[in-house]
Amino acid sequence: MAVADETADVIEIRFDCLSPAEFDPPGELPHEVLEKILSATRKPILTTFRTKDQGGTRDLAAEERINFWSTGYETDLCDLEEDVVEDSWYWIWGERICSFHDFSGVPDDVDAVYDRLSKTGVGILKIAVRADDITDAIPVWKLLDKAEKEGKRMIPIAMGEPGKWTRILGIAHGAYLTYASLDSGNETAPGQVTADDLINVYRAKELDKNTEVYGIIAGNTSYSMSPYIHNAAFKAAGMNRVFVPMQVADIDAFMRRMVKPETREIELNFHGFAVTNPHKQAVIEYLDEIDATAQKIGAVNTIKIADGRLYGYNTDAAGFIEPLKQRFPDLKGIKAAMCGAGGAARACIYALKQNGADVTLFVRDTAKAAGLANEFGIEARDLPSKDAGSPFADFDILVNATPLGTKGEDESKTIAFAEQLGGIKLVYDLIYNPTETLLIREARKAGVPVIGGLEMLIEQAEQQYRIWTGNSGAGSVMKAAALKRLQQQ
Numbered sequence: 299m300a301v302a303d304e305t306a307d308v309i310e311i312r313f314d315c316l317s318p319a320e321f322d323p324p325g326e327l328p329h330e331v332l333e334k335i336l337s338a339t340r341k342p343i344l345t346t347f348r349t350k351d352q353g354g355t356r357d358l359a360a361e362e363r364i365n366f367w368s369t370g371y372e373t374d375l376c377d378l379e380e381d382v383v384e385d386s387w388y389w390i391w392g393e394r395i396c397s398f399h400d401f402s403g404v405p406d407d408v409d410a411v412y413d414r415l416s417k418t419g420v421g422i423l424k425i426a427v428r429a430d431d432i433t434d435a436i437p438v439w440k441l442l443d444k445a446e447k448e449g450k451r452m453i454p455i456a457m458g459e460p461g462k463w464t465r466i467l468g469i470a471h472g473a474y475l476t477y478a479s480l481d482s483g484n485e486t487a488p489g490q491v492t493a494d495d496l497i498n499v500y501r502a503k504e505l506d507k508n509t510e511v512y513g514i515i516a517g518n519t520s521y522s523m524s525p526y527i528h529n530a531a532f533k534a535a536g537m538n539r540v541f542v543p544m545q546v547a548d549i550d551a552f553m554r555r556m557v558k559p560e561t562r563e564i565e566l567n568f569h570g571f572a573v574t575n576p577h578k579q580a581v582i583e584y585l586d587e588i589d590a591t592a593q594k595i596g597a598v599n600t601i602k603i604a605d606g607r608l609y610g611y612n613t614d615a616a617g618f619i620e621p622l623k624q625r626f627p628d629l630k631g632i633k634a635a636m637c638g639a640g641g642a643a644r645a646c647i648y649a650l651k652q653n654g655a656d657v658t659l660f661v662r663d664t665a666k667a668a669g670l671a672n673e674f675g676i677e678a679r680d681l682p683s684k685d686a687g688s689p690f691a692d693f694d695i696l697v698n699a700t701p702l703g704t705k706g707e708d709e710s711k712t713i714a715f716a717e718q719l720g721g722i723k724l725v726y727d728l729i730y731n732p733t734e735t736l737l738i739r740e741a742r743k744a745g746v747p748v749i750g751g752l753e754m755l756i757e758q759a760e761q762q763y764r765i766w767t768g769n770s771g772a773g774s775v776m777k778a779a780a781l782k783r784l785q786q787q
């Protein structure tokens with residue numbers, strides 16, 4: 299309560315989270331317990347007492363719920379489900395929310411649900427559904443317009459990571475309120491953002507319909523650093539812009555129904571996107587133009603939207619090469635061993651070759667990498683085993699573009715150990731979480747200079763920022779935001 303008191307405008311108390319033993323008789327909370335809870339804050343309280351199939355924490359008998367509400371928990375707001383709302387006229391005089399939850403998906407006719415809730419006569423309507431893909435949120439989001447036209451107050455929520463944007467942009471588009479968790483890991487519904495992030499990272503209370511919306515299009519946005527980096531830069535520059543996670547499974551549906559001006563069903567004022575796995579190539583067919591670099595790499599990681607047209611760019615190549623050129627201003631003839639043959643490797647190979655370096659691929663599956671190798675006219679070799687002596691003796695630079703070393707199950711893995719780095723003049727690890735990977739530690743042990751993935755991450759983000767805003771100089775703000783976020787994880 300003390301933490302919520304510092305950040306929230308309204309504090310929701312989920313009374314169904316209390317143990318059944320607190321209630322005596324069932325559903326009735328002793329007066330002194332209630333007093334103790336309520337006296338912990340002067341902020342308005344939203345009371346909720348929800349049974350399990352409506353998203354509560356335990357099964358509640360009908361009698362328990364009737365006991366609870368009829369005892370007269372007269373707080374500022376009461377959240378009631380449809381089945382108790384009719385009787386609540388006798389018990390509750392304060393402001394009420396009539397809520398509907400669907401944790402399994404989106405009902406076929408969300409409009410009919412809205413009409414039903416609307417007929418109860420309750421002043422605020424809440425509809426929360428589960429989104430499995432980003433476009434699942436469209437029907438519930440459209441209700442905001444309907445509610446505005448009918449003079450109703452509305453809380454539309456698409457639960458889950460693909461619906462996170464509804465929580466961040468809701469207030470800007472007229473939602474009555476948005477829910478946030480106190481801490482990461484303590485969310486009361488899927489996809490909830492922490493109150494700290496909602497207020498200080500996304501600035502949800504400062505946004506409006508004119509806010510320019512940017513986002514990261516990714517198959518999984520939950521680990522993305524981009525919202526932290528770009529929102530910090532927009533905030534520092536005092537821009538009315540926000541950067542939102544856009545978790546997309548079906549890129550065609552997303553581009554058609556939410557982005558392309560000719561076909562989109564809702565208006566979010568999109569101005570640009572960062573794009574990452576697995577959409578960097580698939581997104582190209584939806585763009586009006588792509589620049590020469592992105593064309594040659596065959597992948598787009600940045601989109602700018604101007605006058606209804608979509609322009610594609612690739613900032614990975616420049617993001618990779620700039621930090622390297624600070625150490626090796628002339629890369630001509632330099633021999634680079636590139637480990638990994640995915641999307642990142644593709645951009646790195648392009649940049650190295652552009653600068654005159656010789657590149658050799660090291661991969662776990664040479665047949666799979668043959669296409670990339672042929673495209674760039676380079677050789678693909680097997681990644682060396684643990685006991686190979688000095689497998690990179692003929693090379694100057696070793697680049698890791700595999701996930702080996704990433705926080706989690708790959709953290710204790712490396713493409714090479716200290717004793718295998720003979721001949722190498724620089725190790726460049728694309729991994730940025732953790733900032734000190736096992737490979738970086740091994741390189742230090744061998745006395746080999748290193749570049750960590752954070753430098754590339756920030757450099758490519760700075761280039762994105764330049765494309766979107768025309769400005770530069772956001773690097774230090776971005777780096778500080780990234781380091782802060784990495785410490786939280």
Ligand code: NAP
Pocket residue numbers: 575614617638639640641642643661662663666681698699700701702704728729730751752754755756758
């Ligand atoms: P990707 O497209 O999935 O490619 C990953 C590559 O690594 C593939 O060639 C894959 O081989 C190989 N690989 C995966 N697991 C492996 C293992 N256990 N042993 C050996 N090789 C393995 O990913 P990406 O987009 O290229 O990204 C690669 C890494 O770079 C990621 O960890 C990402 O975080 C990092 N990255 C950093 C930045 C930055 O700004 N610092 C930017 C982009 C990417 P298969 O094809 O055989 O699976």
